[in-house]
Amino acid sequence: MKFENRLADRGRWRADRCSIASVLEALGTRTTFLVVRECFYGTTRFDDFVDRTGVSAPAVSRAMRMLESAGVVVRVPYQDEGSRVRDGYQLTSAGEDLLPVLLAMIQWGDTYLQEATPPLVFVERNSGRPVKVRVSADGLDDLGPADIEVRRPVPRDLGQQTTRS
Amino acid sequence: MKFENRLADRGRWRADRCSIASVLEALGTRTTFLVVRECFYGTTRFDDFVDRTGVSAPAVSRAMRMLESAGVVVRVPYQDEGSRVRDGYQLTSAGEDLLPVLLAMIQWGDTYLQEATPPLVFVERNSGRPVKVRVSADGLDDLGPADIEVRRPVPRDLGQQTTRS
DNA sequence: CCGTATCCTGATAGATACTG
DNA sequence: CAGTATCTATCAGGATACGG
Numbered sequence: 481m482k483f484e485n486r487l488a489d490r491g492r493w494r495a496d497r498c499s500i501a502s503v504l505e506a507l508g509t510r511t512t513f514l515v516v517r518e519c520f521y522g523t524t525r526f527d528d529f530v531d532r533t534g535v536s537a538p539a540v541s542r543a544m545r546m547l548e549s550a551g552v553v554v555r556v557p558y559q560d561e562g563s564r565v566r567d568g569y570q571l572t573s574a575g576e577d578l579l580p581v582l583l584a585m586i587q588w589g590d591t592y593l594q595e596a597t598p599p600l601v602f603v604e605r606n607s608g609r610p611v612k613v614r615v616s617a618d619g620l621d622d623l624g625p626a627d628i629e630v631r632r633p634v635p636r637d638l639g640q641q642t643t644r645s
Numbered sequence: 646m647k648f649e650n651r652l653a654d655r656g657r658w659r660a661d662r663c664s665i666a667s668v669l670e671a672l673g674t675r676t677t678f679l680v681v682r683e684c685f686y687g688t689t690r691f692d693d694f695v696d697r698t699g700v701s702a703p704a705v706s707r708a709m710r711m712l713e714s715a716g717v718v719v720r721v722p723y724q725d726e727g728s729r730v731r732d733g734y735q736l737t738s739a740g741e742d743l744l745p746v747l748l749a750m751i752q753w754g755d756t757y758l759q760e761a762t763p764p765l766v767f768v769e770r771n772s773g774r775p776v777k778v779r780v781s782a783d784g785l786d787d788l789g790p791a792d793i794e795v796r797r798p799v800p801r802d803l804g805q806q807t808t809r810s
Numbered sequence: 811c812c813g814t815a816t817c818c819t820g821a822t823a824g825a826t827a828c829t830g
Numbered sequence: 831c832a833g834t835a836t837c838t839a840t841c842a843g844g845a846t847a848c849g850g
Contacts, residue, residue: 629768
């Protein structure tokens with residue numbers, strides 16, 4: 481039902497050593513997530529982000545700067561007929577790797593939060609089969625918390641934590 | 646490279662219909678995520694949450710109430726020798742289903758944010774094989790954004806959105 | 811030890827207004 | 831249309847203090 485942990489039982493476990501904290505830090509806040517989501521939906525233009533996220537323009541502007549400096553989004557100039565060059569926004573490959581995060585959130589939200597029909601469906605392009613986020617190890621898939629163990633990555637001497645700050 | 650979307654191209658896409666927004670709303674904030682993470686690590690007692698997340702007690706308290714009302718965490722009374730009954734905190738099954746979300750975040754953070762060695766390793770208990778979060782459809786695995794299509798789940802009349810709010 | 815109420819500060823979002 | 835600066839309101843988070 482929970483991770484077998486050598487972890488929770490041993491001393492302090494500081495948030496600053498955890499990726500979750502860093503991710504939340506880097507991606508910042510709710511609006512950043514919404515913006516990234518929109519990127520996945522194919523949105524590239526500033527005002528579209530504003531419209532489709534329902535977030536104010538200044539907030540989008542700020543989010544973009546955060547995402548840019550986090551290496552999640554890049555500005556890609558584009559040019560419409562008779563307009564001057566503008567910036568479009570696109571996910572970097574790092575940004576695209578956020579797909580599991582977003583999808584996992586959507587999946588969870590659709591399951592536990594939405595009352596009515598799920599607002600969107602994600603399917604594999606060719607087969608049309610529903611896409612799912614899975615936790616797996618190599619061949620084995622659909623692991624739950626009970627199947628998973630958390631380890632420290634072989635600290636030099638595991639005995640009494642001498643080298644650890 | 647991005648979702649084929651009928652979506653981004655069509656009218657307004659409001660944040661309030663999206664699960665991401667709801668999830669962010671329900672789970673609230675950075676500390677809630679850290680608390681949930683700790684739950685996965687097996688932490689159950691209030692002060693342990695405080696210590697191991699590095700978050701202040703009031704913030705943990707608030708987070709717990711949010712998580713409780715979101716159905717992610719339940720209080721489970723426990724009793725130590727010579728102490729009175731206290732509340733422990735445990736993930737519900739809904740809470741446990743957040744595993745992919747957390748793991749995906751950790752994975753991304755370890756890849757793109759952490760400078761040194763990844764702080765923690767997740768392995769399958771028996772085989773010791775590293776656990777990964779994957780996006781897949783049935784047999785097909787490791788899909789990327791390019792393989793995925795977003796659809797509306799057959800709204801009654803797709804033409805002009807009459808029945809929609 | 812466990813947990814919450816209160817108060818205060820800093821971050822974040824919206825409204826408005828302004829530039830190209 | 832595409833952004834950003836400013837200003838203000840709101841909210842999350844820490845310190846402190848207090849009750850079980």
